[in-house]
Amino acid sequence: MNKIKWAFTIAASLSLLGCEKYPEPAVDTGEKINLQAIYSVTQSDIDNIAQNLEVNYRVVTNIPTDKCDSKIADGACFEVELSFTAKKAIAAKDWTIHFSQISPIQSFESEDFTVKHLNGDLHVIALQDKFSGFSAAETKKITFRAMFWSLSETDALPNYIVSAPGLDARVIESTVPYIDKDTGLEILPYVEPFTDEKTQFKRTASDKTQWLTSEKLYQRNSVLVEDKLAVIQAIIPTPKSVTLDANDGFADISKGIAISLGNVKHHDVDAAISRLDTLGVKQNSVGLPLHLSIVSNNDKVIGSYSLTVTEKEISIVGVDGNGVFNGLQSLASLVTVGESRLPMIVVDDEPHFTFRGMLVDVARNFHSKEFILKLLDQMAAYKLNKLHLHLGDDEGWRLEIPSLPELTNIGAKRCFDVAEENCLISQLGAGVDENSSVSGYYSVSDYHEILQAATARHIQVIPSLDMPGHSRASIKAMTARYKKFMALEDEAKAKQFLLEDFEDNTQYSSVQFYSDNTINACLESSYDFVIEVMTQVKKIHADAGQPLTRYHIGADETAGAWLESPACKAFVANNDQGVTEMGELGAYFIERVAGILSDLDIETAGWSDGMEHTRVDNMPAIVQANAWDTLAWGGHEKVHRLANRDWQVVISSPDVLYFDFPHEADPKEHGYYWASRHTNTEKVFQFMPDNLPVHAEFWLDREDNAYVADDTKAALAPGKKFLGIQGQLWSENVRTDDMVEHKVFPRLLALAERAWHLADWAVPYNYQGAKYSQQSNSFSDKSKAMRDSQWALFANTLGQKEFTKLELAQIDYRLPTVGAIIQAGKLHANIAFPGLAIEYRVNGGNWLTYQNPTAVSGEVSIRSRSTNGLRTSRITKIK
Incomplete structure (x- = not known):
């Protein structure tokens, strides 16, 4: 690198560091700049600050004040007091602290510090001129x-970084998260607990959300009673038709099962047979005969089967290999671990939806191959058949593309490299270590293993490398590639896959507050990049034996990019593609990428907000649109419009299907909540995906207020149906595999129930259109009673049967907090999933197992424990 370029790179880096005082380099002086001659801070000082600065993060209020900017976010803002206490004296100056804060900071007050938003969630705290250091035990604050x-x-993000130019950055130790040994949950030690419901827990004066106390939870759980017999006979997801033995008879499997494959191929059923073995049902030549067979039936949908269990044998007949596999999973569902009998039963079953999916975001924070393999096992166990793997976003690119090594050499890592020449900058509290678990990618061989495991379980993997928005990782990687080849004086190769116009001065901010995350739609090199990547991904799929037949573009949230791009101005002025204004470029990009996919014989999928702006005539005949529009905000209207285009709509409603949202309304519950403050397993079970507007009769908006869904203007055309539903796990603040499992399970089982089984209490869609509210009565009291009764059985089945199976698969599902009250001096406790153990502690003493109402006196704490005894829930106190 020449000296002028080096000097300007340093200047740009220092600007990102927040060092505005650093003088701009003018011309090449022939000498390298000595940073230590300008900055007095030493590496020892940085190390000392990292070890001895105690950080405390306290949310003061979520109620807007006159200091909030009324022109931004409708005036909504919250106030934080961030304090720093030095355990030892700190005399050094000229250092900064970088930290992640999801929402950009608008204003601040401090005598010692300044704070500035840089990009995305990254902010920098710098020292004011009058900063005089810390004496021992001194506290300084910034509001x-x-x-x-x-x-x-859990909104706060960890791993604050102290740094100075020319020195190694360090993470401030007091901001490093740790894992609680009992619960397995990540703890942020520097965040002060919430105490005030009015100012901290509520967001507006109209917010009716109730902080879920143990007393309120006790009342909610009180309708559940333990029902052991019904659980033994239960199958999740519920079959279409079940006939039980009139005498409640049982088949003996104490000697195992003797499997006869018939005309079924080993590879179609091996994974299901292996799961039976894990649950304790072994293969044995003298065991109960299990006959498998395939009998084609054009009147049945793919995956249909029948299962018969008698005293003398078990029979599973599928319409295809997938159907036999599903029948084996229903047999596994009948198994109670530790029991040597099965209920005698006849099942005739078929799926309600063709598409039964789960999205996992491994781009924001990486999640291991081992986790994905475990997830595939559980998806198959409950008959989900589509894994939407979100592999590329602003914060990471997670799939090796052999011809473009920069995508993973740079785009798969986050560290403290402000020039982003070796990794992406440390977004989302990633810290300084590029080898941390939030970084990483799947090699070609890793991805082959995932695909092969999915194929063995009849699951289609739908990859997504988001574009044109949410593409910062790929943009920065290809810019690094450009610099590499320019240094080698190969301009053609440098520009081959370039994704940004260096002369574009557009000022924009994406939904995640990035100003540089959108692929330029007007560069031919952008489309060359798409062709190269998709050709490579298609080959990887083919080599693994699962052809790539559908790809998810992403296609969302382009946020007004390109307006000042010379390349785009020229394109709009001179193109022959029907694009006449800048606002049409996003749709043009999607249309063109869809055409590229069609040329590669790959079907197009994308998110509804980007896909809806395309011209239908310019799109392929088959298009999948994931509808993620919030129901409480009239989201059904867009869903219906897309379905009326004859597109394949996959319901992905955030109100109920975003599993990164909190399970319950409690500030200690993990997750974002922009569409729902509490999405527990019961709410997922209640979902009626065929009739979106009807939920206005019994669900509330994100502030727990009633809403109205008017379906008279955008009703579905007669006979239109949805392709299926999909659960989503976005991972902006989900940093560990265990936390992903905590978020996904047990909600995934309720997702499977709604994807596979059409409930008899569900309200059929009204193609004439209707208006729904808490005053309408489409969902009758009789239907509600039927739903709640079936939920009680479902909850019992999880607590008494399925959680044990999850534990055998090493799945750290969320353990529910416990409902409890104290009446007449006695502790009364209950739980959302009967069968799980409840423990209590009085005045900080030993934990005791709760059996029946018990006399207590003093401070009482409660928690639940997993069936294997290895984990507990969060501790709550009875107030």
Whole structure:
């Protein structure tokens, strides 16, 4: 690198570091700049600050004040007091602290510090001129206001970084998260617990959300009673038709099962047979005969089967290999671990939806191959058949593309490299270590293993490398490639896959507050990149034996990019593609990428907000649209419009299907909440995906207020149906595999129930259109009673049968907090999933197992424990 370029790179880096005082380099002086001659801070000082600065993060209020910017986010903002206490004296100056804060900071007050938003969630705290250092035990504070709300203690992001130019950055130790040994949950030690419901827990004066106390939970759980017999006979997801033995008879499997494959191929059923073995049902030549067979039936959908269990044998007949596999999983569902009998039963079953999916975001924070393999096992166990693997986003690119090594050499790592020449900058609290678990990618061989495991379980993997928005990782990787080949004086190769116009001065901010995350739609090199990547991904799939037949573009949230791009101005002025204004470029990009996919014989999928702007005539005949529009905000209207285009709509409603949202309304519950403050397993079970507007009769909006769904203007055309439903796990603040499992399970089982089984209590869609509210009565009291009764059985089945199976698969599902009250001096406790153990502690003493109402006196704490005894839930106190 020549000296002028080096000097300007340093200047740009220092700007990102927040060092505005650093002088701009003018011309090449012939000498390298000595940073230590300008900055007095030493590496020893940085190390000392990292070890001895105690950080405390306290949400003061979510109620907007006159210091909030009324022009931004409708004036919504929250206030935080961020304090720093030095355990030892700190005399050094000229250092900064970088930290992640999801919502951009608007304003601040401090005598010692300044704070500035840089990009995405990254902010920098710098020292004011009058900063005089810390004496031992001294505390200095900064109060800031940021956009929107902070309603959860887990909103704060960890790993604050102290740095100075020319020195190694360090993570401030007091901000490093740790894992609680009992619960397995990540703890942010520097975040002060919420105490005030009015100012911290509520976001507006109209917010009716109730903090879920143990007393309120006790009342909610009180309708559940333990029902052991019904659980033994239960299958999840519920079959279409079940006939039980009239005498409640049982088949003996104490000697195992003797499997006869018939005309079934080993590879179609091996994974299901292996699961039976894990549950304790072994193969044995003298065991109960199990006959498998395939009998084609054009009147049945793919995956249909029948299962018969008698005293003398078990029979499973599928319409295809997938159907036999599903029948084996229903047999596994009948198994109670530790029991040597099965209920005698006849099942005739078929799926309600063709598409039964789960999305996992491994781009924001990486999640291991081992986790994905475990997830595939559980998806197959409950008959989900589509894994939407979100592999590329702003914060990471997670799939090896052999011809473009920069995508993973740079785009798969986050560290403290402000020039982003070796990794992406440390977004989302990633820290300084590029080898941390939040970084990483799947090699070609890793991805082959995932695909092969999915194929063995009859699951289609639908990859997604988001574009044109949410593409910062790929943009920065290809810019690094450009610099590499320019240094080698190979301009053609440098520009071959370039994704940004260096002369574009457009000022924009994406939904995640990036100013540089959108692929330029007007560069031919952008489409060359798409062709190269998709050709490579198609080959990887083919080599693994699962052809790539559908790809998810992403296609969402382009946020007004390109307006000042010379390349785009020229394109709009001179193109022959029917694009007449800048606002049409996003749709043009999607249309063109869809055409590229069609040329590669790959079907197009994308998110509804980007796909809806395309011209239908320019799109392929088959298009999948994931509808993620919030129901409480009239989201059904867009869903219906897309379905009326004859597109394949996959319901992905955030109100109920975003599993990164909190399970319950409690500030200690993990997750974002922009569409729902509490999405527990019961709410997922209640979902009627065929009739979206009807939920206005019994669900509430994100502030727990009633809403109206008017379906008279955008009703589905007669006979239109949805392709299926999909659960989503976005991972902006989900940093560990265990936390992903905590978020996904047991909600995934309720997702499977709604994807596979059409409930008899579900309200059929009204193709004439209707208006729904809590005053309409389409969902009758009789239907509600039927739903709640079936939920009680479902909850019992999880607590008494399925959780044990999850534990055998080493799945750290969320253990529910316990409902409890104290009446007449006695503790009364209950739980959302009967069968799980409840423990209590009085005045900080030993934990005791709760059996029946018990006399207590003093401070009482409660928790639940997993069936294997290895984990507990969060501890709550009875107030």
